[in-house]
Amino acid sequence: MSSAHFDLIVIGTGPSASTVAKKTRAEGKRVAVIEEREFGGTCALRGCNPKKVYVNAADLIDRVVGGRGKLVDYEQLRIDWQQLLQFKKTFTDPVIEKSEASYRKKGIETFSGTASFAAADTVRVGSQALTSERFFVGTGARPRPLGIPGESLVLHSGDFLELSEIPKRVVFIGGGYISMEFACVVARYGAHVTVLQHGDQILSSFDKDLVTQLSDYCAEHQIEIQTRSEVTAVQQRSDQSLVVNYKKADQMESIEADLVIHGAGRVPNVDDLDLQAGEVEFGEQGIKVDAFLRSVTNPRVFAAGDCADTGKPRLTPTANEEARVVVKNLFASQSMQQPDYGVIPRVAFTVPSIAAVGMSEAEARKSHDVDVHHEDTSTWGSVRKTGQRCAGYKVLIDKQTNLILGAHLLGPAAEETINLFAMAMKFGLTANDVKSTLFAFPTFASDVRKMV
Numbered sequence: 311m312s313s314a315h316f317d318l319i320v321i322g323t324g325p326s327a328s329t330v331a332k333k334t335r336a337e338g339k340r341v342a343v344i345e346e347r348e349f350g351g352t353c354a355l356r357g358c359n360p361k362k363v364y365v366n367a368a369d370l371i372d373r374v375v376g377g378r379g380k381l382v383d384y385e386q387l388r389i390d391w392q393q394l395l396q397f398k399k400t401f402t403d404p405v406i407e408k409s410e411a412s413y414r415k416k417g418i419e420t421f422s423g424t425a426s427f428a429a430a431d432t433v434r435v436g437s438q439a440l441t442s443e444r445f446f447v448g449t450g451a452r453p454r455p456l457g458i459p460g461e462s463l464v465l466h467s468g469d470f471l472e473l474s475e476i477p478k479r480v481v482f483i484g485g486g487y488i489s490m491e492f493a494c495v496v497a498r499y500g501a502h503v504t505v506l507q508h509g510d511q512i513l514s515s516f517d518k519d520l521v522t523q524l525s526d527y528c529a530e531h532q533i534e535i536q537t538r539s540e541v542t543a544v545q546q547r548s549d550q551s552l553v554v555n556y557k558k559a560d561q562m563e564s565i566e567a568d569l570v571i572h573g574a575g576r577v578p579n580v581d582d583l584d585l586q587a588g589e590v591e592f593g594e595q596g597i598k599v600d601a602f603l604r605s606v607t608n609p610r611v612f613a614a615g616d617c618a619d620t621g622k623p624r625l626t627p628t629a630n631e632e633a634r635v636v637v638k639n640l641f642a643s644q645s646m647q648q649p650d651y652g653v654i655p656r657v658a659f660t661v662p663s664i665a666a667v668g669m670s671e672a673e674a675r676k677s678h679d680v681d682v683h684h685e686d687t688s689t690w691g692s693v694r695k696t697g698q699r700c701a702g703y704k705v706l707i708d709k710q711t712n713l714i715l716g717a718h719l720l721g722p723a724a725e726e727t728i729n730l731f732a733m734a735m736k737f738g739l740t741a742n743d744v745k746s747t748l749f750a751f752p753t754f755a756s757d758v759r760k761m762v
């Protein structure tokens with residue numbers, strides 16, 4: 311077994327790991343990076359970026375259909391799935407081709423294979439044992455094991471993004487981000503979609519009233535949403551078609567499908583790391599870290615992003631912020647830094663998108679004397695001008711301080727407009743401050759003045 315020694319060994323090449331590896335190398339340290347799949351990580355290869363290409367196709371269809379007979383006319387409009395797949399690859403293939411070389415160019419040693427700890431200061435990859443002063447674990451998340459018969463018949467989100475064709479009947483297990491984003495795409499392609507969600511609301515981290523509005527719009531687009539439905543098994547028939555069994559209000563039901571997709575949550579990807587051998591404590595929510603993102607049991611080890619138990623949403627912006635702090639803390643001789651998350655906006659890139667930042671209505675009512683501004687905005691000029699008709703907002707304002715406690719948006723450009731609220735909330739702008747700001751007109755941003 312060969313060996314080598316480094317200042318820092320980074321496990322993974324997603325947004326958190328790539329920042330930590332490259333910035334630490336720029337400080338002159340000897341760095342190695344280990345990746346078990348293609349270099350580039352989830353966000354760039356199997357998550358945010360390729361997903362947004364697919365969503366853009368569905369969104370474009372929706373906008374053109376909405377504008378038909380008002381803004382445009384057309385004979386035929388459709389998604390060509392093969393073409394879409396090829397276009398997606400123009401974003402992911404260059405990452406696969408160039409990512410590993412980009413580390414090497416910076417003087418970072420790269421290793422391909424699954425990393426696992428052999429001791430508190432040693433990691434193994436293939437036949438090599440590598441020792442290091444520090445380790446960074448950025449191994450991300452993986453689909454939650456469903457633990458049901460027929461689980462191997464269910465495709466994961468990464469598989470979905472490689473499909474060259476979409477059959478007629480598609481069932482999604484779970485009604486969270488992944489299912490609802492992909493469901494909107496598949497439905498605009500023309501397939502019949504069923505979403506089986508075991509809780510009583512899809513997209514449970516978003517505003518209930520806006521989610522209802524979105525669900526009604528989805529129902530008009532061949533997306534059947536079944537709530538309180540827990541998937542219990544998937545079976546394959548001799549003709550290759552699938553049957554999904556689920557429990558709905560204590561009744562066993564079943565539905566036929568040609569394709570079943572997993573959207574039932576993701577868990578920290580730590581099983582292969584042999585964290586016990588590395589003296590790194592972990593639990594169901596991932597690697598236990600302190601406020602400085604250092605392992606609570608092995609001071610050589612830091613972790614961030616989806617694999618770390620930070621209690622924060624598992625998103626790329628949180629992974630990036632945590633990585634920024636890890637770079638400062640890895641070799642800090644004295645005071646270490648904590649992440650400054652501010653308020654974290656979240657967006658489900660459904661069609662149309664739904665977005666949120668800050669408190670939910672229930673949280674705000676529990677802790678504050680709150681003014682709730684809530685409206686269906688489908689009749690507002692900005693929305694009508696696009697031909698679209700699914701839009702709304704809810705903004706929560708503290709009556710005493712006039713501060714914005716939470717903002718919830720649905721409709722065209724919600725994914726962009728939510729960032730205005732995030733900035734206003736992070737820097738403590740009051741609703742009156744926002745109201746008194748001149749925004750360019752006519753824009754969706756200028757609607758914000760009417761919402762506060």
Ligand SMILES: Cc1cc2nc3c(=O)[nH]c(=O)nc-3n(C[C@H](O)[C@H](O)[C@H](O)COP(=O)(O)OP(=O)(O)OC[C@H]3O[C@@H](n4cnc5c(N)ncnc54)[C@H](O)[C@@H]3O)c2cc1C
Nearest residue numbers: 322324326346351352353357425449450615616624625626
């Ligand atoms: C379909 C989908 C869509 C998403 N869309 C969005 C979005 O729109 N916006 C958003 O903010 N977030 C989105 N996310 C979440 C986002 O992708 C993650 O939060 C982000 O990628 C986390 O980054 P990370 O650095 O923790 O690790 P990842 O990006 O998950 O990278 C981890 C890397 O570690 C490697 N690895 C794992 N174990 C080992 C090992 N033992 N040895 C070596 N290598 C290993 C993996 O192969 C992978 O390359 C999406 C996720 C998915 C699945």
Ligand SMILES: NC(=O)c1ccc[n+]([C@@H]2O[C@H](COP(=O)([O-])OP(=O)(O)OC[C@H]3O[C@@H](n4cnc5c(N)ncnc54)[C@H](O)[C@@H]3O)[C@@H](O)[C@H]2O)c1
Nearest residue numbers: 484485486487488506507508540541573574575576624657
């Ligand atoms: N736009 C984005 O930012 C974005 C997009 C995709 C993924 N992500 C990240 O990836 C994570 C995983 O996404 P996800 O959609 O898989 O998870 P999720 O946590 O958003 O939703 C999973 C849903 O599945 C349901 N569920 C679980 N088991 C079930 C079962 N057996 N039968 C029926 N329903 C079941 C849960 O009640 C939940 O509503 C997200 O939490 C997020 O961190 C983010």
